[in-house]
Amino acid sequence: MTLATSLVLVLVAGLGSQLLAARLRIPAIVILIAVGLILGPIAGLVDVDLEPEQLSELIGLGVAVILFEGGMSLRFSEFRRVGKGIGRLTVLGPPVAMALTAIAARYVGGIDWPVALVLGAILVVTGPTVIAPLLRQAGLRRDSAALLKWEGIVNDPIGVTLAFLTFQLFALSEGGLGSIATGLLYAIVVGGGMGAGVGLLLGVSFRRGWVPSHLKSPLLLVAVLLVAGLGNRLQDETGLLAVTAMGLVLGNMRLAEREQLLHFKEGLTVVLVSSLFIVIPATLTADDLRALDWRIVAFVAVLMLAVRPLTIWLVTLRSDIPTPDRRLLAWIAPRGIVAAATAGSFGPAMVAAGYPDGALLVPTVFLVIIVTVVVHGFTLAPLARRLGLTTGARNGLLIVGASPFGLALAEALRRRDVLVTVADGRYQSLQPMRMAGVRTYFGEVLSEHADEALAESGVSHVLAATDNDYYNALVARSLGIEYGFHRSFQLAPAEGTGERRALTFERRASFAFDGRTDLVTLDERIAAGWRIHATHLTKEYGLRELAQRFGGDEDAIPLGAIDASGAFRLVSPDQRFLPLPGSTFLYLGAARQPATGAVPRVDDASDGTATGA
Structure with a gap:
């Protein structure tokens, strides 16, 4: 099958899965992963004939566009209402979640420490591409939805950066725990500052009419890819933080064309998510799937039933977040495309660096994605109603x-x-x-x-x-x-x-x-x-x-x-x-x-x- 034919097949399968999911009112990622497994390991119709490094870079560009769109959808008005809760989830949450997840991966999943720590960093993320449609279906109150949305969008690039720095620590034997903290701070300050500066510059140029209307959306897309590339040049995986900051700044400027730009990016995000969730599962082999034993299944259960609730309890201790919101946060944490893409990048790299358990990263993360999306997708609305966090039926x-x-x-x-x-x-x-x-x-x-x-x-x-x-x-x-x-x-x-x-x-x-x-x-x-x-x-x-x-x-x-x-x-x-x-x-x-x-x-x-x- 030619590259062009494979590309068309991926796009048709991805958008068809989205339409079917919308019709059945179920999370689209469930169908997308199933179709990807069918087209890849089972039927062999989609064969990604690229070097792992090349595929990782292409996936990274797609993820950059997705995170930019997520950042652009965040509003400072939401932060003003629930800023303290967001601060705890995005500052204290990632290191606590990483540590607890790594411990569970080591002692329950039986995964070696280096791979367990990388896995812990990857699973810090709670996918915005999954959270957003679930929030729309559940009809959550605005403040409750804001906590989940901000956590998903802000923690995604932080989790990816933590995964890279942890990988660098073990695979390249560079630095220590201090280097991880320094690298994360560098990514936030330098990468985030660069992205915010570019977003401000673009916003001013759009306001003053320096860019013709028909070129604004294309220019914005190219700018996102450029910022992602420059950020990764400064430090690997820093580009994702940069584009998230760029979207956050641009989305909160008074732009007459904000809604048009946002809808363009939303449409592009749907295509990218649909394609990536077909391509990444297609790279799995039957041996990868057979590697999932009962210990990995037990790890996923502990992740959902113990690690997430304990993380939320620790980071929200003595906070002003209402108890119903804490209970909802303690249960809801579906993973999405960013976790899948990051695992696809670091799994083969860990194996190449001499850590055989790195082969478990991709199938384990996909199992987490499938289980969390299905379970949380079907329980979010009933739980929110029981906790009194919904707006009621929209009629x-x-x-x-x-x-x-x-x-x-x-x-x-x-x-x-x-x-x-x-x-x-x-x-x-x-x-x-x-x-x-x-x-x-x-x-x-x-x-x-x-x-x-x-x-x-x-x-x-x-x-x-x-x-x-x-x-x-x-x-x-x-x-x-x-x-x-x-x-x-x-x-x-x-x-x-x-x-x-x-x-x-x-x-x-x-x-x-x-x-x-x-x-x-x-x-x-x-x-x-x-x-x-x-x-x-x-x-x-x-x-x-x-x-x-x-x-x-x-x-x-x-x-x-x-x-x-x-x-x-x-x-x-x-x-x-x-x-x-x-x-x-x-x-x-x-x-x-x-x-x-x-x-x-x-x-x-x-x-x-x-x-x-």
């Missing part, structure tokens, strides 16, 4: 803009257990909402304060419903990045705008409801006595019969549907869906409908009473 509507129609819609949804928050920058406009008991947010909904305040409000859909069509588009497009563009809507523009004068679809969000009715019309209907009604759909009376009813009452405006499980969706001509039997369909109609035989039962959402159809 709510954020209405931006207080209005009579917004109040009517909020009350109708609240009666059916759908969470509703109304946001407005005019305090007096929110008074009717507050009097009705509707949750409100006063202020600019696109502010950082709103981002923090609404993080735990259970919002799943956004409806921009102010009297400014262009502001509606701005809000819905901006919040669509977080909640999904398929869940962000705006009201139709005012009459008379005209198609040619209106915003194009690429610059606005999907129109809500029938796609024609604007806020003025909706408020006028409410003032005229119209009410929001709810129709229960059955097998006998479904979507077709409902459409026939609307055909006879052209003024009725469809609003949304709540399925049998309680999940809510807004109606939109741009996001069509079919409400299933058992769903409750909401629409705005006249207060009293003429009696027809078409609708056997219509519940009035305003007061919960049944009215004749």
Whole structure:
């Protein structure tokens, strides 16, 4: 098989595994490793015909891009909230975790001390590429998620640097424990300083327009690779610390294109993670897998059940980290691509340096990855819920803009257990909402304060419903990045705008409801006595019969549907869906409908009473 064919096969297998994992709602790394083992040791379809040193350098470049993207996603505002906890996890955590893991590897796994210490350093890392999707699925509170995210991203380059310095101590017989501390300090100060300086320089050049827009993403990618290479020239594995610091500085500068740059890097990271988790397992042989005996399995169990809890207990002792967060941290520590890549680099090098147990590094680390990802992936959400660290189910509507129609819609949804928050920058406009008991947010909904305040409000859909069509588009497009563009809507523009004068679809969000009715019309209907009604759909009376009813009452405006499980969706001509039997369909109609035989039962959402159809 040619190199080009192998590359295409790896990319197709990697992205296909990601899609399958997303569909099945399971951690993608589990499928990626399984596919890599099938394509490599089992089927022999992927053969990485590169020298170990060359493969290690290529993998290192990919890891550099991944860590840069992780650093860029960190916000200083998170550090201000939980900075003391982050400091303990990232300063005290690595040496304690390394020592305890090495002891377990030696006395439980039966691995020689030099290899055990390198393994301890490698397993300091808790992969950000694994943590991030798990946090999204679990719906953790912001502070709890920040602790896990910062630990994963910051400790990754520290763990890799510790692994290199420990390897250097034993394989090259250079220095002692003092050299490890000195080398780590050098990597943090010099490598981190260089990365931060380059990040600052790039940020200033982007702000001042020195770089054309179409060249910013490519230039950023090249800069990441360059900084990683220069950092490794200063000291091996220092490049990872440098690119993490570079991403941290650049991500916290006020850049107009920050989200665009971050999304570009996120997409690239998905491709790299998918490819690396196919390539690295493919380098394993059947002999490598057979080397995993019961002692290695016992080591993995001790690592999860004793080493991690003891590490967290020691580093958080007498800290202000809440007890539920400590318990969660004591259990959750999945490993990811950085651990796999580092093991792939140092395993063969340890064997070449005269340490046979180095052959156990790669298969042991992969076993740790598989077990931790599977176990922690399926237990994170239940444990977080039990500890009270989740935001609850995301099944709510954020209405931006207080209005009579917004109040009517909020009350109708609240009666059916759908969470509703109304946001407005005019305090007096929110008074009717507050009097009705509707949750409100006063202020600019696109502010950082709103981002923090609404993080735990259970919002799943956004409806921009102010009297400014262009502001509606701005809000819905901006919040669509977080909640999904398929869940962000705006009201139709005012009459008379005209198609040619209106915003194009690429610059606005999907129109809500029938796609024609604007806020003025909706408020006028409410003032005229119209009410929001709810129709229960059955097998006998479904979507077709409902459409026939609307055909006879052209003024009725469809609003949304709540399925049998309680999940809510807004109606939109741009996001069509079919409400299933058992769903409750909401629409705005006249207060009293003429009696027809078409609708056997219509519940009035305003007061919960049944009215004749």
